[in-house]
Amino acid sequence: MNTSGTSGRQGRAGGEGHGAPPAARGRLLAGRYRLVGELGRGGMGTVWRARDETLRREVAVKEVSVPFGLPEEDVARLHARLEREARAAGRIEHPGVAEVFDVVRQDGRPWIVMELVRGITLQDVLEADGPLGPERAASVGAEVLSALRAAHGAGVLHRDVKPANVLLALDGRVVLTDFGSSLVEGGEELTDAGEVVGSPEYLAPERALEAEPGPASDLWALGVLLFASVEGRTPFRRETALATLGAAVDDALPAPGRAGPLRPVIEGLLRKHPGDRLCAAEAERLLHRVAGGSRSRGGAMAVVPGARRGGGRAEDGGPAGRRSGRGREASGAQRGLRGAGRKAPVLVALAALVVLLAAAAGWLLGW
Structure with a gap:
């Protein structure tokens, strides 16, 4: 526990x-x-x-x-x-x-x-019980996305969304944890120039290419989390961190064969360009629709998300959601980097940093 x-x-x-x-x-x-x-x-x-x-x-x-x-x-x-x-x-x-x-x-x-939250991580559930069904994964994903929208509305990017940082509480809540790698609007950046924080398998393409992160980068990570929840593996995992980052930038998304009705959400969140991804509001609506399928068929849910409290649900475009021109240009530049000579040294440098950060996961408070 x-x-x-x-x-x-x-x-x-x-x-x-x-x-x-x-x-x-x-x-x-x-x-x-x-x-x-x-x-x-x-x-x-x-x-x-x-x-x-x-x-x-x-x-x-x-x-x-x-x-x-x-x-x-x-x-x-x-x-x-x-x-x-x-x-x-x-x-x-x-x-x-x-x-x-x-x-x-x-x-x-x-x-x-x-707060003392009693429960088990989504990562532990996946390791013990195997992949989730689409409806259960959608139910968990909808609650994670609701927490992300609240964070974005408060000017906070999480930057390390993954199953190990999602706690399935005994009181029915789904709790997003470990904001140690977060980026707070107006706060001091505590990483060295060029340093990338987070887990390589969950990093969005724009982050792999050192573009300025935004809420869409967290949405990409949520898409990877949903893919891993139903498929039992992440979509772009390779033998090395460098190869994983390169696959996220260049490789096509493998078809999520077990996703069923969740497939359009996963594919919408894992579009390469951040501006092309599903917006948070639409993704949350679709996740609730998929999650509702299990209840309409009377299927038991091992994880029952708690009812939302309070009426203040953060909408898109909060303080952390404003795109700078520089970030937008950098994200768009990834298309021109395919096959270009600049990309390899950028990814090599980032991969080395990501490997070090992943090895010292306690730095990001994910013991």
């Missing part, structure tokens, strides 16, 4: 938190949050179940640990990303995004205090 976006993969902790001892059960943070038990652990950090002694409620606390000997500059950047996740998620009011309650600093490190 996973909570607040933990991946469910248990492993040895990587390092001792930059010289500081790891947190111990029973420890009190900021005079308020008592660590009760470990929920998930990975190479770069731990998620704890904790008790808020002031409000007398259970919460989740994210702790980050970094490898011994990591340069101070990199440690500072990692901590900044952790705090950025809190700021990004805190801007979004939606039941499909875990609520952030507090960010505290102790031992020179930030700790994120957030």
Whole structure:
């Protein structure tokens, strides 16, 4: 069972938190949050179940640990990303995004205090049970898209939408987690020039070519997630990160043979040019239509999305959705790059960076 976006993969902790001892059960943070038990652990950090002694409620606390000997500059950047996740998620009011309650600093490190969400990731479900049926995949996808639209309306791009970052909560919600790689309007970019964050198999073509990302880039990732949910694999996966990025740019989409009524949505979201993709509103409408097919036939859904709360559903064209001329031109330029000599060195450089980022997934808080 996973909570607040933990991946469910248990492993040895990587390092001792930059010289500081790891947190111990029973420890009190900021005079308020008592660590009760470990929920998930990975190479770069731990998620704890904790008790808020002031409000007398259970919460989740994210702790980050970094490898011994990591340069101070990199440690500072990692901590900044952790705090950025809190700021990004805190801007979004939606039941499909875990609520952030507090960010505290102790031992020179930030700790994120957030809503305790009990459930399992979509990735864990796919690995344990195999591909989903089209209706169930559409139901989950519609809830993810609703959360994305709220994020985009708040000026936040997620940039790492994938099954491991989708939590199927026991209370019926579908929760989008891990905003550590998000881009917040008006915020400082914390990546080096040319650095691409996210998972290679879910990166949109324009991101592989270093164009400015927009909401359509998150929609592409949602399309890959839907494809993987029904087919059991991502559409452009190759043996190397470079080949995967190149396939996303150049190769035709394999026919999603198991998608059934979901196929038009997948194909609409995975059009190469961002301006040609289905808009979020139309994609959400179609997803709800496909998801409704299971209910009309009386089929049981293993994951039942919770009812929407509140009337404020973000529409397209929010702050993060404004396209700059530069981003539009860069996206359109990919057509002219096919077979051109410039593309290979660009993708080679990006692939190297993506491989490093994927290997250090804790940097993006996806333990």
